[in-house]
Amino acid sequence: MKTYLYKSEILLIVLSAIVSGIAFTVDNLGVLMWISFIPLLYILIRQENTFIKIFKIGTIFGTTYYLVILHWIFNLYPFEWLDLGKAKSMLILFCGWILISLLEGLVIGIVLGIFKYLKVKSNLLNIFTIASLWFVIEYIQEQGLLGFPWGKLAISQVDYLPVIQSVSLFGSSFISIIIIVFNGMILEGIINYKKSKVIAMKSIFIAILIFVINISYGYFSLNEENYGEKVNVTVVQGNINTTEKWQNGDTLKNFNIYKKLTIEAVENSNKYGKKTEVVLWPETAIPVDISNDSWILEEYKELAKSLNITFMTGTFYTDYKNDCYKYNSIVAIDSSGKIEDIYFKRHLVPFGEALPFEEFLLEKIPIIKELNLVDGDLKAGEKSVIIDDNNSKIGCLVCYESVFPQLVIESVKDGAEVIFIASNDSWFKDSKAVYEHNNNAVLRAIENNRYVVRAANTGISCFIDNKGRVVERLSTLKQGYINSSVDIINHNTLYTMIGEYIIYIIILFIVCVFLIKKFI
Missing domain, CATH: 3.60.110.10 (Carbon-nitrogen hydrolase)
Structure with a gap:
C-alpha cells in the first residue's frame, strides 16, 4: 500500500487547511468551516491509506492550518522592548511561526494516523471516528506547560451564538465533532448523489438534522433568563x-x-x-x-x-x-x-513567563533567554x-x-x-x-x-x-x-460538572470502534 501523496492530494489537503484557517481568522466567514473539511475527509475516508500516509496528511493539514491562523505572530515585530534588532527579531518570529505550526501539525498527524487501525466499511461510523479523533487532538493540545489549544474549531463560530450554546453540555470540542460530522455527511451526499440519490439524501438529512438540533438548543438556551443578585x-x-x-x-x-x-x-x-x-x-x-x-x-x-x-x-x-x-x-x-x-x-506562558527545558535550551540556544519578558522565571x-x-x-x-x-x-x-x-x-x-x-x-x-x-x-x-x-x-x-x-450565578452546567470525563467517553468510543474492526 502506497505511503506517498500525489500532488493532487497535497493540493486538496492544503486547500482544506487554508479554507479552514480563513474560516477561523476572518470575521463572519466561520460558516466556511462547515464545508472546509470535505477535501480532507475525502482523502481519509474514500481511499485506503497506511499509517504513514495518514500521518503525512494530518501533518500537512495541521501545519498549514496553523500557519494561516498564527499569522498574527509577526505583530510582535520588532521586539522593541528587547532591542534585538530588526533582522534578529524577524528571524526569531519566523522560526517560532514555523516551529509552533509544525508541532501542532505533528500532533494532528500522529492522532489522525490512528484512523488507519479504526477504519471500517461504514463511512458513517468512519466520520464519527475521525470527529472523535479530532476531539482527542484538541484535548492533547490543552495539556502541559506547552499546551496551545488556540486553533479549536469552536472559536471560529463565536459570531454565531446559537451554534455554540451546546458547549455548556460537553465543552468547546463538542462543536468540533458537530462540524466534522456535518462535513462528512455533506461529503457522503455529494459522492453518492449519482450512485444512489436515496443514500445521498439520507446523508444530507443527517447533516441538516444534527445542525438543526444543535442550533435549536442554542436558541432555546439564549432565551433563558437569569434572576439573581x-x-x-x-x-x-x-x-x-x-x-x-x-x-x-x-x-x-x-x-x-x-x-x-x-x-x-x-x-x-x-x-x-x-x-x-x-x-x-x-x-x-x-x-x-x-x-x-x-x-x-x-x-x-x-x-x-x-x-x-x-x-x-x-x-x-x-x-x-x-x-x-x-x-x-x-x-x-x-x-x-x-x-x-x-x-x-x-498556567504560565512558555518562553515568556517560564522557560521549559531550561538547561537544554540555554546550552543549545543561549539567545532564547533574552525572550523572557520578566527578570527570571516566574512560579506557577x-x-x-x-x-x-x-x-x-x-x-x-x-x-x-x-x-x-x-x-x-x-x-x-x-x-x-x-x-x-x-x-x-x-x-x-x-x-x-x-x-x-x-x-x-x-x-x-x-x-x-x-x-x-x-x-x-x-x-x-x-x-x-x-x-x-x-x-x-x-x-x-x-x-x-x-x-x-x-x-x-451559582447554577452549574453539565460541562462544569463532568468536565474532563468527556474524554474518557470519547476514548471508550474509539476503543469500541477498534474492537468492531478487529472482531466483527
Whole structure:
C-alpha cells in the first residue's frame, strides 16, 4: 500500500487547511468551516491509506492550518522592548511561526494516523471516528506547560451564538465533532448523489438534522433568563503600550493614568445610580512587585478606601512568607484597605513567563533567554483562589489562562460565581490575536454559565454574559473605562460538572470502534 501523496492530494489537503484557517481568522466567514473539511475527509475516508500516509496528511493539514491562523505572530515585530534588532527579531518570529505550526501539525498527524487501525466499511461510523479523533487532538493540545489549544474549531463560530450554546453540555470540542460530522455527511451526499440519490439524501438529512438540533438548543438556551443578585463592576483600560509600560521611569505616570480613570469611573457610576462595587485593572497594569515596592501597594489600598470599593489588579508578587517565589498574580484589596486574597497565575506562558527545558535550551540556544519578558522565571500557582467579596465570589484568570477550559471549571467548582480575567494583549497591538483571545473568553462564559469580566491593558476589555453575549466593550487601543452590572450565578452546567470525563467517553468510543474492526 502506497505511503506517498500525489500532488493532487497535497493540493486538496492544503486547500482544506487554508479554507479552514480563513474560516477561523476572518470575521463572519466561520460558516466556511462547515464545508472546509470535505477535501480532507475525502482523502481519509474514500481511499485506503497506511499509517504513514495518514500521518503525512494530518501533518500537512495541521501545519498549514496553523500557519494561516498564527499569522498574527509577526505583530510582535520588532521586539522593541528587547532591542534585538530588526533582522534578529524577524528571524526569531519566523522560526517560532514555523516551529509552533509544525508541532501542532505533528500532533494532528500522529492522532489522525490512528484512523488507519479504526477504519471500517461504514463511512458513517468512519466520520464519527475521525470527529472523535479530532476531539482527542484538541484535548492533547490543552495539556502541559506547552499546551496551545488556540486553533479549536469552536472559536471560529463565536459570531454565531446559537451554534455554540451546546458547549455548556460537553465543552468547546463538542462543536468540533458537530462540524466534522456535518462535513462528512455533506461529503457522503455529494459522492453518492449519482450512485444512489436515496443514500445521498439520507446523508444530507443527517447533516441538516444534527445542525438543526444543535442550533435549536442554542436558541432555546439564549432565551433563558437569569434572576439573581447583581454586582456593579468597573473595568479600566489604560491603553499604555508595551514599551512605555515596562520603562521604569514611567511607573508613576502610568499609575496616575489608571488612578484618574478609576476615580472618574466610580464618580460617574454614583451619578447614574449604579455605584461601582468592584474595580478591575488589567494584568500587571503597573509592572512592579507590590511585595517590594510598598509605595504602590499603599496607593492601591488608599484608592480602595477613598472610593469605598473592592480593588483588583494584576501585579507581580513575591511570596516571602512561604516559598520566596515570584508570581504573576491578581491582588484583591477590600474597601477598608486590607488585602482580601491573592491569586497566583496557574498556567504560565512558555518562553515568556517560564522557560521549559531550561538547561537544554540555554546550552543549545543561549539567545532564547533574552525572550523572557520578566527578570527570571516566574512560579506557577497551584490552585484556584476565590475572592469572597461579600456580594460575590470571584474566580480569577490571568491572560493566557483563558484559553484553558479546565482552569475555569476548577474555579467554578471551588465556588466562583463570576470570572474575572486580567489580561495583557498589548504585545499584539490590534491584530487578530487580540480578538481570538477574547473569543476564548466567550466560550468560557458559556461553558460554565458565568459572566466573564475582562480587563486588558490595550483592549479588548469587556463584559460577557453567561450566554456569550458581549454586554459592554472597550475596543483595542483606546483609553477609558466601562461599567456594568454582573449577574451572580451559582447554577452549574453539565460541562462544569463532568468536565474532563468527556474524554474518557470519547476514548471508550474509539476503543469500541477498534474492537468492531478487529472482531466483527
